[in-house]
Amino acid sequence: MKHRYLLLAALVVGMGADMSALADPPPWAPAHGRRAKEMHSEVVEVRPVVRQYNYIYYPAYQVYYAPDSQMWFWMNGGNWQFGMNLPLEYSRYSYAGGGVTVMLNSDRPYVEHTYVEQTYGRPWRAEHGHGEKHGKHGHRD
Known part of the structure; x- marks a missing residue:
């Protein structure tokens, strides 16, 4: 009987003890299980970074100049x-003079040349007969 009282007393003391061992881990601890799912359930929108490159385009010659890198881009054959x-x-x-400031999304302006x-x-096409009445030079557009 004495053992039962001791066991009952230990049980009562154990129930009243601090339950911090069953609490959530501290915020700095890595998350696992339910806590990890709750933390990562938020939808975060990730937007791609689009870099703009500045060029001066000379339409009469089909030439680009990049002032930032001091590079020229031209057509050759x-x-x-x-x-x-x-x-x-x-x-x-x-x-x-005669250049047009162009902002493009590529560090290679010729990639967006059609745009x-x-x-x-395209004034160079009109000057060289590239247009509706093409055929002046015997080649195709």
Whole structure:
């Protein structure tokens, strides 16, 4: 009987003891189970960072200049070239005026050249017979 009283007393004392062992872990502890699911259930919208690149486009010559990197981009035999200086055949043109400021999402302006032509025009095509009455030079548009 004495054992029963001792057991009952231990049980009563144990029930009244601090229940902090069953509490949630501190906020700095890694989350597991239910707590991890609750923490990660929020929907966080991640927006991609879109960088804008500034160019000066010379539509009459199909040439781009990037003031930030001081690079030129030009067409050469159907391929785009780039460098710190324009080739000699482009040096006879005046780039002091006539350029259009263009903001693009690429560090390579020729990737968006079709958009630039559609937006800012293609005067070089009219000068060289590329248009409705094409055929002046015997080649296709």
